[in-house]
Amino acid sequence: MRFVCPSQVLFRCVLLLLGMSLALSGSAAEPGPVIPKGKGDQCVADTDFMRRNHMDLIVHQRDDTVIRGIRDEAFSLVECVDCHAQKNANNEPVRIDAEGQFCDSCHAYAAVKIDCFGCHAAVPDSDKSKRVGSNQWLPHKQLLAFKPALPPAHDSSLPMQLDPNPNLQLNTVLERDRNELISTKPE
Amino acid sequence: MIDHARYATLKPRAFSYWLLLLLCAAMVGIGGYCALAMEHAGHIITGMNNHIVWGLPHVFAVSLIVAASGALNGASLSSVFGLPHYKPVARLSVILSMCLLIGGLLVLVLDLGRPDRLIVAMTTYNFRSIFAWNIFLYTGFLAVGVCYLWMMMESRFNRHTVVAGRVAFAWRIVLTTGTGCIFGFLVGRNALDSALLAPLFIALSLVMGMAVLVLFFVILDRWHSPVLNVQLLQSLRRLQVWFLLSLVYFSVVHHLTNLYATEHHLVERHTLTGDLSGVFWLGHILVGVLLPLSLLTIRSINVGEISRLVISALLSLIGAMALLYVVIIGSQSTPQTLFPGKTVLNSQFGDAGFSAYQPSIWEWGLGGGGIAVALLLCLMLLRILPLLPERLPEIPTRPDRSEK
């Protein structure tokens, strides 16, 4: 007696459905994500650089902040939210990870989960002067318009398109620029 | 020492196999749903709070992990202690042990506040933490178990079985010590600042391991006739008596030393006469030790040999979980002593009195799901791997050792 395994049938059905949906989605022209524009003329680095490396910048910054207490830098997540969070029709801030907003638009498109705003504030601070004891403490607000030097497109001594170690280059850029930033920061 | 016995996969014709498989699958589904609910809504839906941060899932997880190391006994008795009647069931013992460990770890992981960050736990270690050590002990145990099974199942490697068995035995002792030490070195909690918890956990693992083996063998014997024989039954019974005695010994010593020190009086009062006294005396002492001991030793109680073992196994499993409940929950519901020599009149956060804990349906579901995962895995592996002995070797009974 030939026995047809139900799981096999199910598996084939799923494959078929997947194939169909892929074919359908492929046929329609994908416009890509629509990303709201942030404040100011430019970000802390070139858009291209930020698109590819923002996650590394944030992770780097988070360790510096939590473990070494370095808080006053351009790559802080708070500054991301400050510039990129939008306001609604009533002039109220909208969560930066809400549907269609700056973070979500790309992340939904790329199907990458954001793990920042379960803990971090997703809207800019409304009133930073309303402090306990209302003494002089204010969160540091010093976004320097800062443009890290991008890694050279290619070095003539190396063959084209060879990126020996992208992470190494990124780290080099990060460290150098951090030091520039620190040394130029007005005390 | 080549194993000449032949082994077979389970070819179930019994309705009960499929029923059990279905029940387990259903329970795994329920457990998975509970875990998802807890991750989505947060631990607010459970009975746990900031006083009782480790609740019922931890009782289940620790039970499964402790039982896992105990279930290896069946194999150790054959390869390390040379008892021949355990040899045919050695493979079963190893596979059950690994499945129970996986079930327990799953419960532990799914109860984390951020189970999605398991990768962090697997890649970032703080070696001062006994928890971090345990991650290696647990994964290592699985690796050692696989090797052990391989040595047993591949006839070319049979001669290495004894070495693998010794390594596995040593590993399981260290593993249970590690599990006990999670609780044993918390200076801030009066119930948990004793190194006696490590040997207590080892005794507990022996009892739980024997109990799960008995149940496992009896069930398998229904589906695939020759798993149990007279020698095995008698040996299981004799060993379980000694294991139960060692458990109650460590438990009594632990509480006696606690009663000696004034600083431990509060937690002892809580355990022996307070809210947890029912779980302690009825659960751990009566159901977990006295009843199974009497069943196993008093011949005049008129029950069949198998029922005797099965009932006492079930009772000692319930009792073992009761003991773990007392250790895990009791240590947290007792207020921590912050100011010796002073009485706390008021506190905004429960330093004054005992804390209550009421486990929720989600925690029961998650814990039950862990047990079901272990069973389901086991039931499926039995069909894939040749683990069941085709014929039990005839070993002459030694009359002098047949009766206690």
Add this chain to the structure above:
Amino acid sequence: MSSSAPNQNNAQIARRSFLQRLGLLGVAAVAAPALLPTDSNGQITTLKGVSDKHRWGLLIDSSKCAAGCDACVRGCNEEHGISSTGNDDTDAQWIRKIDLKDNLTGQLSSLPMMCQHCDSAPCVDVCPTGASFKRADGVVLVNKHTCIGCRYCVMACPYKARSFIHEPLTDQKSWAPRGQGTVESCTLCVHRIDEDNEQQPACAVACTDEAHSAILFGDLNDPNSDISKAMVERQGLQVRSDFDLNTGVRYTKL
């Protein structure tokens, strides 16, 4: 190694050039340390950040602390956006007030209890991932990026100072990220410390505003700081000194 080389037009890559690139990759790996951060003079630079030059701590004068006053608790909650859900058992408790009576003399006292910022902290010891850590300046923190929510630190803390977050949170303060599934405790207002060493934490500010001034914050490593002088003058005692944890939060007249 070869897998990390981007092969955008790999269809045309001849074996020879591939091997060439592989060799260059090796050269790059060897040369890597030379590319580490240097300033314009070629010196390897060190980053700024906290150092063990300071050790921050509190001295709590329980004789000045009033029973029934919980200004410090409210101040802390407001500063860090800790709001009550009505269930004290599951809400975060960074700081709490405790009223005590001496068993022998019957003397009453009141004090705030929070993370004691131990030098040898049990929570740091037990954390499997190292998320619970002590900063170079003695502040004990939870790195919520690596906290997996196992709650072992809550079990280990002798002061019951840690809280697990039981439900999703919204409206966090930008300087105090907090979220579901992780553990947290008093940070000694580390965001203020990093901003300006002269800043007092929120609880101390609130206590001063209430005209009690029972909480004194400062650098325990600086013998000339107010807190160090007061510590010598009035004896800063540790809660459960028998554990020998060298706490950063001390009390007078326990």
